[in-house]
Amino acid sequence: MRFTPTPLAGAFLIDIDPVQDERGLFARTVCEEQFARHGLLGRFVQQSVSWNPHAGTLRGLHFQLAPDAEIKLVRVTRGAIFDAIVDLRPGSATYGKAFHTELSAADRRQLYIPAGMAHGFQSLQADTEVLYQMSTPFEPASARGLRWDDPALAIPWPGCAHRILSERDRALPLLHDCLPPNP
Numbered sequence: 001m002r003f004t005p006t007p008l009a010g011a012f013l014i015d016i017d018p019v020q021d022e023r024g025l026f027a028r029t030v031c032e033e034q035f036a037r038h039g040l041l042g043r044f045v046q047q048s049v050s051w052n053p054h055a056g057t058l059r060g061l062h063f064q065l066a067p068d069a070e071i072k073l074v075r076v077t078r079g080a081i082f083d084a085i086v087d088l089r090p091g092s093a094t095y096g097k098a099f100h101t102e103l104s105a106a107d108r109r110q111l112y113i114p115a116g117m118a119h120g121f122q123s124l125q126a127d128t129e130v131l132y133q134m135s136t137p138f139e140p141a142s143a144r145g146l147r148w149d150d151p152a153l154a155i156p157w158p159g160c161a162h163r164i165l166s167e168r169d170r171a172l173p174l175l176h177d178c179l180p181p182n183p
């Protein structure tokens with residue numbers, strides 16, 4: 001696996017090192033020992049799937065409050081997404097900053113998201129399926145979110161003919177209104 005750091009410390013893009021032959025390819029996607037060499041956790045307690053029949057489906061930006069803050073490992077198993085994360089770690093040099101990338105079934109790239117970041121994505125194709133692994137169980141009482149289009153975050157979401165969002169995501173607060181400024 002190849003680990004590429006992002007501008008947000010602790011968040012990595014992880015690419016496979018495929019072994020190819022006439023049958024196709026084989027590649028490891030999680031390895032506790034290799035992850036540990038990069039200071040990353042390679043053991044997860046929940047895995048969830050999200051199916052998005054339409055392009056332009058936006059989910060996020062979501063996170064869980066401590067002590068339920070989750071590490072997430074995200075990959076696309078069908079289609080493609082624009083994926084965005086926001087650093088909400090108190091004291092972080094990149095607090096309030098966002099990083100975005102594309103992930104697709106074709107590139108098999110994964111995004112490792114450390115605890116203390118909000119996460120969201122928009123499907124770029126119809127019939128897009130996203131697979132997540134999480135370090136901490138889902139805890140509804142700790143679940144929080146930020147507005148996807150918060151101007152302070154300036155995330156360049158791709159344009160689309162029809163954007164689909166849940167009522168909950170539409171009503172999420174701006175960063176400024178839901179978390180204290182960075183100490």
Ligand SMILES: Cc1cn([C@H]2C[C@H](O)[C@@H](COP(=O)(O)OP(=O)(O)O[C@H]3O[C@@H](C)C(=O)[C@@H](O)[C@H]3O)O2)c(=O)[nH]c1=O
Pocket residue numbers: 048050059060061062063119120121132138166
């Ligand atoms: C996230 C989650 C939801 N649920 C339930 C709650 C609800 O009834 C239903 C749908 O939940 P949501 O509307 O929150 O699903 P969704 O908007 O897809 O939430 C997901 O968004 C992306 C961006 C993430 O990063 C994920 O961690 C998760 O927050 O599933 C679980 O049972 N376990 C879970 O881990």
